[in-house]
Amino acid sequence: MPPSDTGSGTSGLVPVLLYHSVSATRRDDPWQVSADDFRADMTAVVASGRTPLTATRYAAALRGEAELPARPVxxxxxDGFADFADEALPILTGxxxxxxxxxxxxxxGTTGMLSAAAIGDLAAAGPVEIGAHSVTHPHLDLLGRRAARDEAGASRGALEDLLGRPVTAFAFPHGSHRRQTVAAVRAAGFAAAFAVKNALSHRADDPFAIARYTVHAASTRGQVAAVLAGDGPAAWGGERLITTAYRAVRFARHRGRPVPHPFAV
Ligand SMILES: [Zn+2]
Known part of the structure; x- marks a missing residue:
């Protein structure tokens, strides 16, 4: 049975929120969250009393190498949208x-995305961990193990060259992964990987397939507040079968076609 958050603060359900673009000017983009909504969500994070962790610190706790606070978030x-620096970062820092x-x-450095200089500034300025998300944003589970490893490893190398420090956390493009994908990401030298699942993570979650909850344009503040309260499905079991079935659909859809950019998950 999944653990449940009883309000005791020790049950271990962990909200891992996933955003893409945060913008003051509304575009027709289902994955974009307005700056006002993002500010409301972050204010709710503070009000929740949870302890915010970076990816590497959380993964270390999942591996038993660090203490996990009672109520993490x-x-x-x-993806690396340019509006992270302009819109999200001031709210986070504040x-x-x-x-x-x-x-x-x-x-x-492409249209709408962060430049190399901006990413360097983010990493130097403070509380932003930089992780890798592949080079070309493919469905890694549709690639062979070597190609998947090269995608993950090349993105890690590029960021380490840029930042001059180790990059240890990876996020699967589209959240897509399977056992072979996880092996490829491990072989590329990462210590943790984040999936999507739209479920709550927990202290027994897989450090190479950490569950996240996507906040998108249609998400309500009430939904985010519920997730922060630990009220939602935990990442156990059944999603693996759904992912496998959906893979066949995606394979047929994307085979041989370029992946659009910029876009979701
Ligand atoms: Zn992505």
């Missing part, structure tokens, strides 16, 4: 919240 971003940004390295 993680704030993560995928509230004293650390976050983790997973960067698609092949998109660095």
């Amino acid at each position: 993680l704030i993560t971003f995928d 509230l004293g919240l650390p976050a983790t940004l997973f960067v698609t390295t092949g998109w660095i």
Whole structure:
């Protein structure tokens, strides 16, 4: 049975929020969250009394190498949109919240995405951990093990060259992964990997498939508050079968076609 958050603060359900673009100007983008909504969510994070952790610190706790606070929370971003620096970072900094940004390295400096200099500034400025999110944002579970390892490893290498420090956390593009994908990411030298699942993580979660909850344009503040309260499905069991079935659909859909950019998850 999944653990449940009884309010005791010790049951171990962990919200790992996933954002993409945060913008003051509304675009027709289902994955974008307005700056006002993001500020409301981050204010709710503070009000929740949870302890915000970076990806690496949380993964170390899952591996038993570090103490896990009683009520952790993680704030993560995928892809590396330029508006992270302009819109999200001031809100995070103002509230004293650390976050983790997973960067698609092949998109660095392209339209709407962070530049290399901006990513360097983020890492130097403070409470933002930089993780990797592949080079070209493919469905890694549709690639062979060597190609998947190369995608993960090349994104890690590019960021380590840019930052001059180890990059140990990875996020699967689209959340797509299977056993072979996890092995490829481990072989590429990562110590942790984040999935999607739209479920709550927990202290027994797999450090190479950590569950996250996507906040998108249609998400309500009430839904985010519920997740922060530990009220939601925990990452156990059944999603693996759903992921496997969906893989066949995605394989047929994406085979031989370029992946659109920028886009979701
Ligand atoms: Zn992505």
